[in-house]
Amino acid sequence: MAIDTAAKTRESQQWSSQFAFIISAIGSAVGLGNIWRFPGVAYSNGGGAFMIPYLFALVTAGIPILFLDYVIGHRFRGSAPLAFRRIKSWFEPLGWFQVMICFFIALYYAVILAWAASYFVFSFGTQWGDDTSKFFQVDFLQIAAEPGVSLDFVPGIAIPLAIVWIVAIAVLALGVTRGVEKANIIFMPLLVVAFVALVVRALFLPGAVDGLNALFTPDFAALLEPKVWIAAYGQIFFSLSIAFGIMITYSSYRHRKSNQTTPGLVVAFANSSFELLAGIGVFSILGFMAAGKPFQEFAAEASISGPMLSFITFPKVISQMPGGWIAGALFFGSLLMAGFTSMISITQVISSAFQDKFKMSPLRASVTTGSVLAVISVCLFGTTTSLYVLDIVDYWANNIGIVFSAILMTLACFWAVRKQKEFSFHLSSLSTFKVGRIWELLLTWLAPLLLGYMFINVTVGICFDGYEGYPSWMLMTFGWGQTIVCIVCAFVFTKFRWPFDPQVFRPWPVYERPRLF
Amino acid sequence: MGIGAILLMVFSMVLIWGGLAISSVFLIRRPEVAKWPKGAPAEEAE
Numbered sequence: 001m002a003i004d005t006a007a008k009t010r011e012s013q014q015w016s017s018q019f020a021f022i023i024s025a026i027g028s029a030v031g032l033g034n035i036w037r038f039p040g041v042a043y044s045n046g047g048g049a050f051m052i053p054y055l056f057a058l059v060t061a062g063i064p065i066l067f068l069d070y071v072i073g074h075r076f077r078g079s080a081p082l083a084f085r086r087i088k089s090w091f092e093p094l095g096w097f098q099v100m101i102c103f104f105i106a107l108y109y110a111v112i113l114a115w116a117a118s119y120f121v122f123s124f125g126t127q128w129g130d131d132t133s134k135f136f137q138v139d140f141l142q143i144a145a146e147p148g149v150s151l152d153f154v155p156g157i158a159i160p161l162a163i164v165w166i167v168a169i170a171v172l173a174l175g176v177t178r179g180v181e182k183a184n185i186i187f188m189p190l191l192v193v194a195f196v197a198l199v200v201r202a203l204f205l206p207g208a209v210d211g212l213n214a215l216f217t218p219d220f221a222a223l224l225e226p227k228v229w230i231a232a233y234g235q236i237f238f239s240l241s242i243a244f245g246i247m248i249t250y251s252s253y254r255h256r257k258s259n260q261t262t263p264g265l266v267v268a269f270a271n272s273s274f275e276l277l278a279g280i281g282v283f284s285i286l287g288f289m290a291a292g293k294p295f296q297e298f299a300a301e302a303s304i305s306g307p308m309l310s311f312i313t314f315p316k317v318i319s320q321m322p323g324g325w326i327a328g329a330l331f332f333g334s335l336l337m338a339g340f341t342s343m344i345s346i347t348q349v350i351s352s353a354f355q356d357k358f359k360m361s362p363l364r365a366s367v368t369t370g371s372v373l374a375v376i377s378v379c380l381f382g383t384t385t386s387l388y389v390l391d392i393v394d395y396w397a398n399n400i401g402i403v404f405s406a407i408l409m410t411l412a413c414f415w416a417v418r419k420q421k422e423f424s425f426h427l428s429s430l431s432t433f434k435v436g437r438i439w440e441l442l443l444t445w446l447a448p449l450l451l452g453y454m455f456i457n458v459t460v461g462i463c464f465d466g467y468e469g470y471p472s473w474m475l476m477t478f479g480w481g482q483t484i485v486c487i488v489c490a491f492v493f494t495k496f497r498w499p500f501d502p503q504v505f506r507p508w509p510v511y512e513r514p515r516l517f
Numbered sequence: 518m519g520i521g522a523i524l525l526m527v528f529s530m531v532l533i534w535g536g537l538a539i540s541s542v543f544l545i546r547r548p549e550v551a552k553w554p555k556g557a558p559a560e561e562a563e
Contacts, residue, residue, distance in 0.1 A: 048525025048529075269537035273537050
């Protein structure tokens, strides 16, 4: 019988310690969304009152789905396709669907890192000048006047993008223990130090209190609006790196006996802690920039969320700050480190899946998959139309791909094969913090219903209103086209033969289904 | 800064950073699970 190479890989590449796993999982969860998405979402959805639905969403959806990812990876000891295959043979395409989502996210995530790396260098001479919007869109991105696809490469983006890919491939090629783990152990403490220094500096700026006042002043009436609750669930969902294979992959490399739920709580609260810190830092800086102007008026004029916050609004503030280059280096350095640790977790999902299915070494899998990703990424996002394509791919991957994957995952595990008892047995057997009936109910009922509502809401919105005024051929190609490619590739990859029999596997601890009679 | 904003900021900090602190303490006290599940012989562990 062929040797189970996936099991062998997991023996040789386990996380060296619990700490290494936790710091890598935090590195994956803490990404660009924590820094540039959370503060803007909180401000526009009830300010301080947003924290109530946010915390509710963390406890009722974020942490339960995080535990679900952990149990799938840890119990079935494989990358997403292998783990799902071991749950039920016809679930394998769901694993490949998650791998494909990671493929598309990795394509554009790398280019944002390339921008952050360039801006890190620019911040030493505040090279963006006074008109930061013109610098970003015209001088740096050389963005085309009309949305579309071009092959006019911008060397200022394509070259740093290629470098980002080379570094990422090198880290992945070293494997989980020597590559991914080491990178996180180096970058995460650096990120915390750099970001805390930035927040402390921001808190002492004139006007910082006005910014914090704007962020935390509660608008309790907003809690009656469903969109605020959906925004809270969306924020938790996207920022925790759940339901698209990352945590399944990471937990498959853990020791058999490792504690499951308590590290999950640490990861979830650490992610939210960083978001809160980012909210305080970003709004202190924005308060300084508002310079006494009513904050609502200022927020209506300036971009306070997303790439525009980082690459247009922030450079403007940095130019005005005394010793601004230090703040600039800290901010873009933080963005780069937070993004890089997330990017390697995304690409590790793809690399692990190929290692398991095609019997590849980490080196071969990372070079093969990384080269394909790098070429497509440079061709799509190293050009004058990068921003348009990025916007669409990002929106679809997050709002359609990940949400669809999470719905399928909960329906498959909790409705199709009814694994809730086995999964809660696994988690409780191996953890200090036990899960029980509430966890099962949340994932059987609340999660699919909420996610289903989010999915329908977004899909109907796109079908009737389009997205951001982009031409429909672009939405069909990079939006729905992306979803179709994910589904087709999921079935194509499933068709390839495994190098070993994936069903010859005994999950541990052994679970015996209670007999009814 | 308004009283509501201060209260909400403190509330969020206490819950989130407190949650992190408490879960970290639990983890430090019991880093790896030593307790064996009922009926699982030790040799099946690895």
